[in-house]
Amino acid sequence: MEFTLEDISEDEVQRRREVYAPLADTVRELVDAVIRTQVSDDVIADARQRIAEVVAELQTDQIDGPYGVRYTREFTGMPWGNAVIGLRNAIAPPIVTELEPEGVRSTFTLGAAYEGPPGHVHGGVCAMILDHVLGEGASADKVPCYTGTITMRYLRPTPLGELVAQSWITERDGRKKIVHGTLSDANGVTVEADGVFIVPKTWNGTMPRAKKG
Amino acid sequence: MEFTLEDISEDEVQRRREVYAPLADTVRELVDAVIRTQVSDDVIADARQRIAEVVAELQTDQIDGPYGVRYTREFTGMPWGNAVIGLRNAIAPPIVTELEPEGVRSTFTLGAAYEGPPGHVHGGVCAMILDHVLGEGASADKVPCYTGTITMRYLRPTPLGELVAQSWITERDGRKKIVHGTLSDANGVTVEADGVFIVPKTWNGTMPRAKKG
Structure with missing residues (x-):
């Protein structure tokens, strides 16, 4: 797995954020609207045609x-492009x-697209988000690691709406870090998660830790 | 949690599939294009404007x-609308x-949007899909159940591309069903999953089982 160097300034990073984040946000609104619309078949067909035209234009130059x-x-x-945190990824x-x-x-807030x-939130979406948040919690000590195992305990259904995910390291044992996390709504925890994260054998204690993107 | 009765014929279900599935497929292409495009800022701004217009039109009548x-x-x-299987859900x-x-x-095939x-596939996306496929495997015996716990073991990174997910019941113990599943690429299993599913206390053995939608 190779990471890619983009030799650009911090200002250019910020400029690109401001170009792509609004586009992806509008696509998120489109995903929601496609699930919930009740307009006529003709309007649907026209919408599809217009979206296809935008796709063709965006694809004229792509990685x-x-x-x-x-x-x-x-x-x-x-x-x-990340499926959970990517600002250009409408998923x-x-x-x-x-x-x-x-x-x-x-x-964060989850709407119709996560049902x-x-x-209620799809149990698999709860697992997806907790997997990610546990990974971030596991790396909060700036020692890189990858996911070994992860276990979800579904305490009760998670309603769509505003939610909080948290995680923290509970134990270290050689190259293993044990991480605990929760997903909660306003009434408390809905899903608990436990993960075992592994520090790579090749880690030499000096790998620079990237800032948040 | 309430299920909704739509008092429509099988022909009408099929007609609606043919209206919405192509629209959602085109939005899936858009999600991919927004991640990968390298067109100029002007074209991005124009694309965003045109998508916002489609969103506004779809929202004129929505549930x-x-x-x-x-x-x-x-x-x-x-x-x-389901986040994993929904034909109207571009996620x-x-x-x-x-x-x-x-x-x-x-x-199934996972592209750039699941990175x-x-x-490689986001570990959380692997968990999301396995959660769903284990749930389907758990219900394959037509006895309804909900997810109690689910554990993922990440054996190696899962490459983007064509993948296979499978699951089956390995054991029954009172109201519990133990379910095993795998996610695989062409070279074998990348993620293993185990789940404990619970049959509701209220189940009376006669609940009708819905056909696939």
Whole structure:
């Protein structure tokens, strides 16, 4: 797995954020509207045609393959294609995690696009977000690691709406870090997660830690 | 959680599939193009404007809140807003599972929108899909159940591209069903999953089982 160097300034990173984030946000609104619309078949057919035209235009110049994970020389990360946090990826809510003294925390809102049981978040989406947030919590000590195992305990259905995900390291044992996390609504925890994360054998204790992208 | 009755014929279900599936497929292409495009800022701004116009038109008549899970009187399911299998949900790949003698199986392709590590599927996306496929495998015996716990073991990174997910019940113990599943690429298993599913106390053994939507 190769990371990509983008030799650009911090100003250019910020400029690109301002170009792509609004586009992806509008596509997020489109995803929601396509699920919930009740307009006539003719309007649907016309909408599809107009979206196809935009797609064709965007595809006239595009990178070959997926976006990858990009960093500047200053180690500013641009994981903008990422399925959970990517600012260019309309599938991503996107989650933004904040570093806290004890780990990481993220507050976000999930709408119709994340539904499983009626009115509730798909259990798989809860797992997707907790997997990511546990990974961020596992790396909060700046020692890189990858996910070994992860276990979800579904305590009760998670309603769509505003949610909080948190995680923190509970134990270290050689190259293993044990991480605990929760997904909560206003009434408390809905899903608990435990993960075992592994520090690579090749880690030499000096790998630079990228800043948030 | 309430399921919604749509009092429509099988022909009408099929007609609606043919209206919405192509629209959502085109939005899936748009999500991919927004991640990978390199067109100029002007073209991006224009694309955003045109998508916003389509969104406004689709929103002129829409349902209040998320899509829910709908059934016809013949118990044909229409989980079309579902985050993993919804044919109207551009976030969903969508996964289609086939019933096999021993459980369920799904073959699908994941592109740039599902990326985590460079060129590879986000671990959380693997968890999301396995959560869903284990749930389908758990219900393959037509006895309804909900997810209690689910554990993922990441054996190696999962490359983007064509993948297979499978699951089957390995054990029954009172109201518990133990379910095993795998995610595989052409070279074998990349992620293993184990789940404990619980049959509701209220189940009386006669609940009708909906057909696939």
